Amino acid sequence: MMKLNNHIKKGLIISRYYSTNTSINNNNPFKNTYKTSLFAPNHVDQAETNETIKSQILLEKEGYIRKLASGIYITLPLGLKVIDSITRIIDQEMEQINGQKITMPKMLPAELWMKTGRWESSGKDLIKFVDRKGVDFCLSPTHEEVVTNLVANESISSKQLSLRLYQIGEKYRDELRPRFGLLRGREFIMKDMYSFDKTIEDASVTYYQVKQAYHNIFDRLKLNYACVEADSGNIGGNMSHEFQVLTNSGEDTLIYCDHCHYHSNIEKAVGGNTCTTKESDVNNLKKQFLHISTDVDGKTHNTIGTIVTNSNDTPNLYSIKSHFKNIISIQEIGVNQMEKLKKETDASELSYGLFIDSSVNDSLHQNIKSHLSESHSISQIQSIHVNNYREAKLGDLCIQSNCNGSSHLKTRKGIEVGHIFYLGTKYSSKLGAFYNSESGRQFLEMGCFGIGVSRLLATLVESNMDEYGIKLPYNVSPFKLSLIPKYKASDDKNLKEAEEISMLLQKEIPQLYNQILISDDHKNSIGKRISAAQSIGFPYLMIIPDQKSDDSPRFEIIRRDDQSKFYLHKHELVDFFKNNK
Amino acid sequence: MMKLNNHIKKGLIISRYYSTNTSINNNNPFKNTYKTSLFAPNHVDQAETNETIKSQILLEKEGYIRKLASGIYITLPLGLKVIDSITRIIDQEMEQINGQKITMPKMLPAELWMKTGRWESSGKDLIKFVDRKGVDFCLSPTHEEVVTNLVANESISSKQLSLRLYQIGEKYRDELRPRFGLLRGREFIMKDMYSFDKTIEDASVTYYQVKQAYHNIFDRLKLNYACVEADSGNIGGNMSHEFQVLTNSGEDTLIYCDHCHYHSNIEKAVGGNTCTTKESDVNNLKKQFLHISTDVDGKTHNTIGTIVTNSNDTPNLYSIKSHFKNIISIQEIGVNQMEKLKKETDASELSYGLFIDSSVNDSLHQNIKSHLSESHSISQIQSIHVNNYREAKLGDLCIQSNCNGSSHLKTRKGIEVGHIFYLGTKYSSKLGAFYNSESGRQFLEMGCFGIGVSRLLATLVESNMDEYGIKLPYNVSPFKLSLIPKYKASDDKNLKEAEEISMLLQKEIPQLYNQILISDDHKNSIGKRISAAQSIGFPYLMIIPDQKSDDSPRFEIIRRDDQSKFYLHKHELVDFFKNNK
Structure with a gap:
C-alpha cells in the first residue's frame, strides 16, 4: 500500500484551480464562501506510481484517483464526475429498454452460492469471511445468485415479464496480480443487469435490445470499439458477446480484418489457412x-x-x-x-x-x-x-461471407468494457425462479449484462490521451472550460476578470453551470500553466488577456480535442461557447 | 436469512402498477416496449417479517425493500428512488458549503487502522478478513483513517483550506443483534463528510456551516427533529451534536421541555431536581x-x-x-x-x-x-x-435560561439521523496530516459529519405513516401520482383513457415526467384498489371514471397527505397538478 507521510517527495501546483458558483441562494447565510479550491492534487513525479499503463499514470498525476492499496483506489472529485456522467448515460439507456434500477448488497451469505456450486468453484478470487457468529459470507463478485433468489421468492406472473433489473455498484475480485490500475482492480464499479423472460425467443429479444443499448452507450462515450462473439466462460449459457475498446494497450487480443471490419475474440475467431503445403503424413x-x-x-x-x-x-x-x-x-x-x-x-x-x-x-x-x-x-x-478447430492467427485469410476473400487477418489489443450473456435456466432452475404460465410453472429464461464502469474511466483516458496528456469527450469531461489569467500585472485585476467571465458564461449558458475552473497559479510561467491545463484534459481552455483601459484585447481559446485556436473579443464569448460543445 | 422458494405462502397483487413513458425517442428501435410493469412485489402476509417496527413491515409489504440476510437488505426500485431523492438533496446542500464529493473504498487495509489504535479498540463490530496473500483488511465502518491518510499524502497549502470532502456509500457494522430493519443494519448507506481546517476557529466555522446544512437537509425532508448536544463517543473530539427525529419508536431516549423546546440526548441532559427532601445522612x-x-x-x-x-x-x-x-x-x-x-x-x-x-x-x-x-x-x-453530575429525568424542572423555570422535563423516543463531531487533531496528528503555514507545519483541525441515508428511508416512513399505510413527502416520493381505472365496463377503454391522461400530464408538466403509475389490476374491487394505492404512499391518486359518449364525468383525486378529495373535469386536470405539489 501507499507509504504514509511521504509528502516531502511530492510536487504539486498549489491550489491550481478553483470554481466559482453563481447559484448561492438567498437562504445561504455564508455568501462569502463561494470559491472552492478543487481537490485535484498534482503528482509531478511519475516515477512514484508503479504502473506501466499510461492512462493510470495520468489519472494519478492529474488527481483523478489515488491508490489506497494494491488494486484498491480512492476516486477523487475529478474522477467521480466522470463516473457520474458515465452512470447518467447508462441510466438513460437502461430506462429506454425498461431496465429497473435496484441495489443489491455487497456482503453476501454463502448459502446461496453453495446452491449454485459457485462457493467452491470460484476459487481464490472470491473474498470469503465469517461474521461474528461464524456464518460464512463473501464479497460480491457478481449477483446472479442474489437476484435469482429475489425473483424466486416472489410470485411472478407473465404480465410482469420481461423483467429487467439492474444496479451500479462495487464488485470484488481478489486478483492474484492486480495491475493496469483501474483496468484490473480488486474493488471496482460494475453495472450489471439481469433479465427474466418467459421463453427463449423472448430472452433473445431482451438480449438484442440490451446489445443495442450497449451500442448506444459506447457510441455516446465516443469509443472506438468492436462487439465480438465471445466465450461465456464460468457464467454459463451459450450465447455471449464482448464489447472491446480498440487500443494500443489492453489485456485482450483481438483478430480483425481491415477490409470487412470483422472483429473477434481470439477464442471465437475463424480464419482461412494460407498454408499451401499440407502435411501428408x-x-x-x-x-x-x-x-x-x-x-x-x-x-x-x-x-x-x-x-x-x-x-x-x-x-x-x-x-x-x-x-x-x-x-x-x-x-x-x-x-x-x-x-x-x-x-x-x-x-x-x-x-x-x-x-x-x-x-x-x-x-x-x-x-x-x-x-x-x-x-x-x-x-x-x-x-x-x-x-474449423484451429485458432485463427495473424496472416490468416478472412473467410467472412461479406469479405473479398483476399484480405489477411490482423491482431490488435482490446479492453473489454462490456460483456453480455444469455444464461438460459442455469440459475433459475437451481434457485427455483419460475413464472406461472397457463400450462403450469416454467423456469425463467435469464440473461446477464455487465459494463465495467470504473474501468471505463481508465479506458476513456487510455483511448483519447495524446502528447499533451488527458483528453476526454465533452459529455463526460468533469469540467468543460478552464480559465487562465495571464498575470502580467502584479495585481489581481486579471483574476477578477476571469471570475467575472466565469459568472457571465455560467449565467448565460446553462450547460456551463458549475463547469468552469479558474487557475489561480501565478507562480509558474504562462507556458507551464497552459501545459498544466492541457494535461488535466478539459475540452476548452481560455487565456484571460492583460486588460488595459483603452484596448479591446482578444481572448485566446484552445480546443483540447484538435488543438485549434480561436481569438475572440469579449462580446463574442457567449456565442462561441453556446455553439461549441 | 430469508427462506428460499417459499413463494407459495406469498400473496400479491399481480402486476399492480406500470408506468408509461412519453419519451421513447426516434432512435429507439423498440417503440412498442413503452410499458414497464413496476417491480414492487406486494407481501400481503405481514407475519412473514420478524420485524417489530411498523415502518419496516410496511417497506417490505409494499415492495420498497427485501431482506437478504439479518441486517442486510436489497433496495428495490421504489426504495432506491427515495434514496436517490435524499441523495440529491444532500448533494445540493453539500455543494452550497463547498463540499467536494469523492468515493473511498469499502475494503480497507488494516495498516491504517493499527496506526490509530482502532483495529483493536473497535471490537467485534468491525468485520475483518484476510486477502489471498494473508494481508489483513476490514470492511469500512467509517473513513477517518483513509481520508486523513489521503490528505497526509498531499502537500496542503493554506489556500486549499477549508477542505471538505464527502462521500455517500456503504458502511459495515457487524451488529450483535441487527434489528428495526434499516434502522440498525449490518450493511447500510451513510453520507460522511470530513473537514480539514487551519485553526480551531476555522474548524468551528466549518462545524456550524455543516450544522446549518444539516438543518436545511432535514427541513427539506420535512422531518420533525431536534438537534441535541451529544457525547462524542469513540470517534474522539470534544464537541458533538446529534440530529434526532422525534417519533414514537426509535432506540434513543431524549429529554425535552414542552415550554422552551429544549431537547437533549440523555447523557448531556441537564435538569433541576424537584426533590424537596434531601438526604441528611x-x-x-x-x-x-x-x-x-x-x-x-x-x-x-x-x-x-x-x-x-x-x-x-x-x-x-x-x-x-x-x-x-x-x-x-x-x-x-x-x-x-x-x-x-x-x-x-x-x-x-x-x-x-x-x-x-x-x-x-x-x-x-x-x-x-x-x-x-x-x-x-x-x-x-x-x-x-x-x-450537575446526575442524569436528568422525567419530571425534572427545566433549568434552561430561556425557560420559565416551572416546566417539567419529559422523555420521548428519537431516531438518530445525523451526528456531527469536532475531532481536533486526534487523527491528523497520528497520521501526519498537516498544512504548511508561515510558521511551519501545523496539524490540521478536523471535523466529521454523518447522515444515515438508508436509515432516513425508514425514518421518513416511520414518521409519516398513518392508518392507510406509507406516506411520503412530495419531494422524495418515488412516484407522484397513481391512476386507477374504474373498470366498470368489461373492455379496456378505461385503461386506455388512463394511459392517455398519463401521457398528457407528463407532456404538460415536467415534474410529472416518469412520475405517474397506472394500476392495471382489474381483479380486485375499486375499494381494494384505492386502499392499495393509499398504502403504497404516493402523494396523489386519481380514479379514472367510466366514460360514456355523452357525459363529462368527474375525476376523483385523493390527496394522500390529508385525505382531501377533489372532483375535476378532464380539462381542469393539467392546471390542478401544475399547482399542487
Missing part, C-alpha cells in the same frame, strides 16, 4: 487430447476428445463447445492422463470424439482414425467432426 | 466509583473518581468528561476493583477526584470527604467539584 499432425465433463441429468459424463490440426496450427478448445450440452469443464490432457481416465472410468460412462480441422488433408482422415486406434486403443469413436 | 447518598484513564504525553494516567448523588438519582458518567483531557476510557468500578487499582498503581501515577452533584445538601460535603477517607482510605483527593 499423419505423424506430423498435431494431436491434442481433451477431457470433457458434461452434466447429463445430474450425473457427470466423461468424454475423451481429440483435436487434430496441421503442425503449425494451435487447436482451439472453445471451438468444440457447440457439440456438447451442459459442459462442466474442458481440460487439455496428456497421454498418461488419458490412459488413467480410460482405466478408471466404466466404459458405459465414457465417450470418444474426434475433431479434425478442415485444413487437414482429406486423404489423411482414415489414417488418423487408424492411428488413434493403434497407438491409443481408441477404436470406439462415436463421432468424427470436420470443421 | 451521608450513608444514604449514592456513591459511584469510576476508573478514568487518560493519555498524558503518550503515557496512561489513572484517576479514581467518585460521583456522589442523592439516592434517587443516577450518576452521569459523561458529565465529568470536561474535567479531563485526552480520555482513553471511563469505567464504573466497584469497591474491590478500586482497592486493586490502588494497590497495583504507583502512587505518583494515581489521582483522585470527587464529583458532588449540586442537589446534594451543602452541609454534607465535608462529611462525604471524611467518609471517603475513613471507609476507603482516600484522603489525598486533589480536586472536589460541585456541579
Whole structure:
C-alpha cells in the first residue's frame, strides 16, 4: 500500500484551480464562501506510481484517483464526475429498454452460492469471511445468485415479464496480480443487469435490445470499439458477446480484418489457412487430447476428445463447445492422463470424439482414425467432426461471407468494457425462479449484462490521451472550460476578470453551470500553466488577456480535442461557447 | 436469512402498477416496449417479517425493500428512488458549503487502522478478513483513517483550506443483534463528510456551516427533529451534536421541555431536581466509583473518581468528561476493583477526584470527604467539584435560561439521523496530516459529519405513516401520482383513457415526467384498489371514471397527505397538478 507521510517527495501546483458558483441562494447565510479550491492534487513525479499503463499514470498525476492499496483506489472529485456522467448515460439507456434500477448488497451469505456450486468453484478470487457468529459470507463478485433468489421468492406472473433489473455498484475480485490500475482492480464499479423472460425467443429479444443499448452507450462515450462473439466462460449459457475498446494497450487480443471490419475474440475467431503445403503424413499432425465433463441429468459424463490440426496450427478448445450440452469443464490432457481416465472410468460412462480441422488433408482422415486406434486403443469413436478447430492467427485469410476473400487477418489489443450473456435456466432452475404460465410453472429464461464502469474511466483516458496528456469527450469531461489569467500585472485585476467571465458564461449558458475552473497559479510561467491545463484534459481552455483601459484585447481559446485556436473579443464569448460543445 | 422458494405462502397483487413513458425517442428501435410493469412485489402476509417496527413491515409489504440476510437488505426500485431523492438533496446542500464529493473504498487495509489504535479498540463490530496473500483488511465502518491518510499524502497549502470532502456509500457494522430493519443494519448507506481546517476557529466555522446544512437537509425532508448536544463517543473530539427525529419508536431516549423546546440526548441532559427532601445522612447518598484513564504525553494516567448523588438519582458518567483531557476510557468500578487499582498503581501515577452533584445538601460535603477517607482510605483527593453530575429525568424542572423555570422535563423516543463531531487533531496528528503555514507545519483541525441515508428511508416512513399505510413527502416520493381505472365496463377503454391522461400530464408538466403509475389490476374491487394505492404512499391518486359518449364525468383525486378529495373535469386536470405539489 501507499507509504504514509511521504509528502516531502511530492510536487504539486498549489491550489491550481478553483470554481466559482453563481447559484448561492438567498437562504445561504455564508455568501462569502463561494470559491472552492478543487481537490485535484498534482503528482509531478511519475516515477512514484508503479504502473506501466499510461492512462493510470495520468489519472494519478492529474488527481483523478489515488491508490489506497494494491488494486484498491480512492476516486477523487475529478474522477467521480466522470463516473457520474458515465452512470447518467447508462441510466438513460437502461430506462429506454425498461431496465429497473435496484441495489443489491455487497456482503453476501454463502448459502446461496453453495446452491449454485459457485462457493467452491470460484476459487481464490472470491473474498470469503465469517461474521461474528461464524456464518460464512463473501464479497460480491457478481449477483446472479442474489437476484435469482429475489425473483424466486416472489410470485411472478407473465404480465410482469420481461423483467429487467439492474444496479451500479462495487464488485470484488481478489486478483492474484492486480495491475493496469483501474483496468484490473480488486474493488471496482460494475453495472450489471439481469433479465427474466418467459421463453427463449423472448430472452433473445431482451438480449438484442440490451446489445443495442450497449451500442448506444459506447457510441455516446465516443469509443472506438468492436462487439465480438465471445466465450461465456464460468457464467454459463451459450450465447455471449464482448464489447472491446480498440487500443494500443489492453489485456485482450483481438483478430480483425481491415477490409470487412470483422472483429473477434481470439477464442471465437475463424480464419482461412494460407498454408499451401499440407502435411501428408499423419505423424506430423498435431494431436491434442481433451477431457470433457458434461452434466447429463445430474450425473457427470466423461468424454475423451481429440483435436487434430496441421503442425503449425494451435487447436482451439472453445471451438468444440457447440457439440456438447451442459459442459462442466474442458481440460487439455496428456497421454498418461488419458490412459488413467480410460482405466478408471466404466466404459458405459465414457465417450470418444474426434475433431479434425478442415485444413487437414482429406486423404489423411482414415489414417488418423487408424492411428488413434493403434497407438491409443481408441477404436470406439462415436463421432468424427470436420470443421474449423484451429485458432485463427495473424496472416490468416478472412473467410467472412461479406469479405473479398483476399484480405489477411490482423491482431490488435482490446479492453473489454462490456460483456453480455444469455444464461438460459442455469440459475433459475437451481434457485427455483419460475413464472406461472397457463400450462403450469416454467423456469425463467435469464440473461446477464455487465459494463465495467470504473474501468471505463481508465479506458476513456487510455483511448483519447495524446502528447499533451488527458483528453476526454465533452459529455463526460468533469469540467468543460478552464480559465487562465495571464498575470502580467502584479495585481489581481486579471483574476477578477476571469471570475467575472466565469459568472457571465455560467449565467448565460446553462450547460456551463458549475463547469468552469479558474487557475489561480501565478507562480509558474504562462507556458507551464497552459501545459498544466492541457494535461488535466478539459475540452476548452481560455487565456484571460492583460486588460488595459483603452484596448479591446482578444481572448485566446484552445480546443483540447484538435488543438485549434480561436481569438475572440469579449462580446463574442457567449456565442462561441453556446455553439461549441 | 430469508427462506428460499417459499413463494407459495406469498400473496400479491399481480402486476399492480406500470408506468408509461412519453419519451421513447426516434432512435429507439423498440417503440412498442413503452410499458414497464413496476417491480414492487406486494407481501400481503405481514407475519412473514420478524420485524417489530411498523415502518419496516410496511417497506417490505409494499415492495420498497427485501431482506437478504439479518441486517442486510436489497433496495428495490421504489426504495432506491427515495434514496436517490435524499441523495440529491444532500448533494445540493453539500455543494452550497463547498463540499467536494469523492468515493473511498469499502475494503480497507488494516495498516491504517493499527496506526490509530482502532483495529483493536473497535471490537467485534468491525468485520475483518484476510486477502489471498494473508494481508489483513476490514470492511469500512467509517473513513477517518483513509481520508486523513489521503490528505497526509498531499502537500496542503493554506489556500486549499477549508477542505471538505464527502462521500455517500456503504458502511459495515457487524451488529450483535441487527434489528428495526434499516434502522440498525449490518450493511447500510451513510453520507460522511470530513473537514480539514487551519485553526480551531476555522474548524468551528466549518462545524456550524455543516450544522446549518444539516438543518436545511432535514427541513427539506420535512422531518420533525431536534438537534441535541451529544457525547462524542469513540470517534474522539470534544464537541458533538446529534440530529434526532422525534417519533414514537426509535432506540434513543431524549429529554425535552414542552415550554422552551429544549431537547437533549440523555447523557448531556441537564435538569433541576424537584426533590424537596434531601438526604441528611451521608450513608444514604449514592456513591459511584469510576476508573478514568487518560493519555498524558503518550503515557496512561489513572484517576479514581467518585460521583456522589442523592439516592434517587443516577450518576452521569459523561458529565465529568470536561474535567479531563485526552480520555482513553471511563469505567464504573466497584469497591474491590478500586482497592486493586490502588494497590497495583504507583502512587505518583494515581489521582483522585470527587464529583458532588449540586442537589446534594451543602452541609454534607465535608462529611462525604471524611467518609471517603475513613471507609476507603482516600484522603489525598486533589480536586472536589460541585456541579450537575446526575442524569436528568422525567419530571425534572427545566433549568434552561430561556425557560420559565416551572416546566417539567419529559422523555420521548428519537431516531438518530445525523451526528456531527469536532475531532481536533486526534487523527491528523497520528497520521501526519498537516498544512504548511508561515510558521511551519501545523496539524490540521478536523471535523466529521454523518447522515444515515438508508436509515432516513425508514425514518421518513416511520414518521409519516398513518392508518392507510406509507406516506411520503412530495419531494422524495418515488412516484407522484397513481391512476386507477374504474373498470366498470368489461373492455379496456378505461385503461386506455388512463394511459392517455398519463401521457398528457407528463407532456404538460415536467415534474410529472416518469412520475405517474397506472394500476392495471382489474381483479380486485375499486375499494381494494384505492386502499392499495393509499398504502403504497404516493402523494396523489386519481380514479379514472367510466366514460360514456355523452357525459363529462368527474375525476376523483385523493390527496394522500390529508385525505382531501377533489372532483375535476378532464380539462381542469393539467392546471390542478401544475399547482399542487
